[in-house]
Amino acid sequence: MxxxxxxxxxxxxxxxxxxxxxxxxxxxxxxxxxxxxxxxxxxxxxxxxxxxxxxxxxxxxxxxxxxxxxxxxxxxxxxxxxxxxxxxxxxxxxxxxxxxxxxxxxxxxxxxxxxxxxxxxxxxxxxxxxxxxxxxxxDITAQFLKEGQFLHPTGEISVYIRNITDLGELEELFLEDSRDPEAVVTYTAKSAFLVRGDTGPRLVMRDGLAQTFRPDTGRLSTVAFADFAYDIGALIKSGGTRNRDxxxxxxxxxxxxxxxxxxxxxxxxxxxxxxxxxxxxxxxxxxxxxxxxxxxxxxxxxxxxxxxxxxxxxxxxxxxxxxxxxxxxxxxxxxxxxxxxxxxxxxxxxxxxxxxxxxxxxxxxxxxxxxxxxx
Structure with a gap:
């Protein structure tokens, strides 16, 4: 050169x-x-x-x-x-x-x-x-970890958390599950935390109330609980094999x-x-x-x-x-x-x-x- x-x-x-x-x-x-x-x-x-x-x-x-x-x-x-x-x-x-x-x-x-x-x-x-x-x-669990605002991880789920402590505890939780239109369930709890289970993450609620509303009959039933585990993993769709680009x-x-x-x-x-x-x-x-x-x-x-x-x-x-x-x-x-x-x-x-x-x-x-x- x-x-x-x-x-x-x-x-x-x-x-x-x-x-x-x-x-x-x-x-x-x-x-x-x-x-x-x-x-x-x-x-x-x-x-x-x-x-x-x-x-x-x-x-x-x-x-x-x-x-x-x-x-x-x-x-x-x-x-x-x-x-x-x-x-x-x-x-x-x-x-x-x-x-x-x-x-x-x-x-x-x-x-x-x-x-x-x-x-x-x-x-x-x-x-x-x-x-x-x-x-x-x-990863639907990440969408739960926001405080002070209503969240919608899916179209049928609404979540509200008043405060999240430094230890990861969720305070004053509100969760509405309307996946079954014939039985809309609303959960309220003083505290909750996320744990890992065999089928995926679970939301463990403490000192709360579960209210089930049936629109066809107009009846509302309530159940108080000391501890209740809600399966978040069920919200995650398997999706199968994705289409490649x-x-x-x-x-x-x-x-x-x-x-x-x-x-x-x-x-x-x-x-x-x-x-x-x-x-x-x-x-x-x-x-x-x-x-x-x-x-x-x-x-x-x-x-x-x-x-x-x-x-x-x-x-x-x-x-x-x-x-x-x-x-x-x-x-x-x-x-x-x-x-x-x-x-x-x-x-x-x-x-x-x-x-x-x-x-x-x-x-x-x-x-x-x-x-x-x-x-």
């Missing part, structure tokens, strides 16, 4: 790391705020919140890396142009493709990172996140799904094939995106008065490529034979980058062509 290639590649990698760190932090914090409100309001601990935010990190990085690569390529190209380094290379006869060779190397590095994320880390993180989410949704399946499974895989993910073959090939397309797009940014700035020439017009054009072209990908996705998910449309975005991007580099080379060749001396 030539000295200039190493120099430009090092600049690209440094700025790529910086922009990735900034964008991941912003995007991650934004997602974490909503996740924090949801988990803490459900009575989960800070450790659960930290676990969930870490599991969302691979997907956030996957989204951010191509954007960071594009920004780094545009920034480095503009800076080299402003420092007249591009002018020197152009004067020395280097073509646009030769100058852009470090950008291609840089794109290959980013593509490798994207491939590791898309094929391994993101599916594994999504699978773990889905499993933990299901576990938490079944396509995005948490491995790439080999997506490429050759069995009947069991199709049934467990509730998806069609077209969805499986597109999801698999879209992961490969993301890696290709990671090569094309920075090259498009570089080629657009090269097309505009070298000026000390700014390159905002070229930057806007580059952004518009990236948006165009994304629109092509979105349209292709809609078609590919309807027909398994159209899985190759997953590569339409990278293909269109490659055509645009090639056309821009070719146009730049032609302009420079015309500029070097000697003109005849007028008589």
């Amino acid at each position: 030539a000295r200039f290639d190493r120099y430009m590649l090092s600049q690209l990698l440094v700025l790529f790391g910086f922009f990735s760190l900034v964008l991941v932090s912003v995007y991650w914090v934004n997602r974490a705020i909503g996740l924090f409100d949801q988990l803490i309001s459900d009575g989960q601990s800070a450790l659960v919140f930290l676990e969930f935010t870490l599991l969302t990190l691979p997907y956030v990085i996957l989204i951010v890396l191509p954007i960071s690569a594009f920004v780094a390529a545009v920034y480095v190209t503009n800076r080299l142009s402003a420092d007249s380094e591009m002018v020197v290379l152009n004067t020395a006869g280097a073509s646009a493709l030769r100058i852009g060779r470090p950008v291609i190397f840089f794109g290959l590095i980013v593509a490798l990172l994207v491939a590791v994320l898309a094929h391994f880390l993101v599916p594994a993180a999504r699978s773990e996140l889905a499993g933990r989410s299901q576990e938490i949704s079944k 396509l995005r948490e399946l491995s790439t080999p499974v997506l490429l050759s799904p069995t009947a069991e895989d199709l049934a467990s993910a509730s998806g069609e073959l077209a969805d499986f094939l597109f999801e698999a090939h879209d992961r490969f397309a993301k890696s290709l797009l990671a090569i094309i995106v920075p090259l498009m940014g570089f080629a657009t700035l090269m097309l505009g020439g070298f000026s000390r008065f700014g390159v905002w017009r070229q930057v806007v054009i580059a952004v518009v072209l990236i948006i165009l490529v994304q629109l092509v990908s979105n349209v292709a996705e809609e078609a590919a998910r309807k027909d398994a034979a159209l899985f190759w449309l997953a590569y339409s975005g990278p293909f269109v991007g490659a055509l645009i980058a090639t056309a821009l580099l070719y146009s730049t080379s032609m302009r420079r060749l015309r500029g070097r062509t000697p003109k005849g001396i007028p008589a």
